[in-house]
Amino acid sequence: TDPAWADRAAAAADTVLLDHAHCEKKAASTALSLVFRYPEVPGLAPALSAIAREELEHFERVLALLARRGLPFRRLPPSPYAARLAAAVRTFEPARLLDTLLCCALIEARSCERMLLLSRRLEDPDLRALYGGLLESEARHHAAYADLARGTGLFGEEEVRERLEALALHEAAVLRDLPEEPRMHNR
Secondary structure, eight states: OOHHHHHHHHHTHHHHHHHHHHHHHHHHHHHHHHHHHOTTSTTHHHHHHHHHHHHHHHHHHHHHHHHHTTOOOOOOOOOSHHHHHHTTSOSSTTHHHHHHHHHHHHHHHHHHHHHHHHHHHOOOHHHHHHHHHHHHHHHHHHHHHHHHHHHTSSSOHHHHHHHHHHHHHHHHHHHHTSOOOSSTTOO
């Protein structure tokens, strides 16, 4: 992440906070949608259920902070980040599952990086505490999605590693081409 992103985000902290609420909501929704889509994959449902529950807790924390700041939770045009990242997901199974899990891992990793930057850059103590307090779980979610990709028994370690590298390159290219709007996952 370009260090200037944190400056832009700090200048529009309320918009970034609102976007963050939507990101947490979407993260919970994505985890649950994978439970519905892949009920037969061993170990997936319990792990994703736990992630969804934690993402909803994060969503509620962000909603509470929005309310304390007098900011309504409202619709916000999403960043094109996730949609552009998902464009690289293959459409045939089981490759679709692998790519989706790895894209989720990359999104969580990027979120973790951004939250670290915000926790260091923002002056507001409530915002610093929020972002600093979420770092551990974001890192854990990143690792959980990558571990799920490895642990399904459907993919070899080398296949997972190679695909993660390819998707990481794609994710970096996506990020470079995004607008400089104040969002968690924009340039």
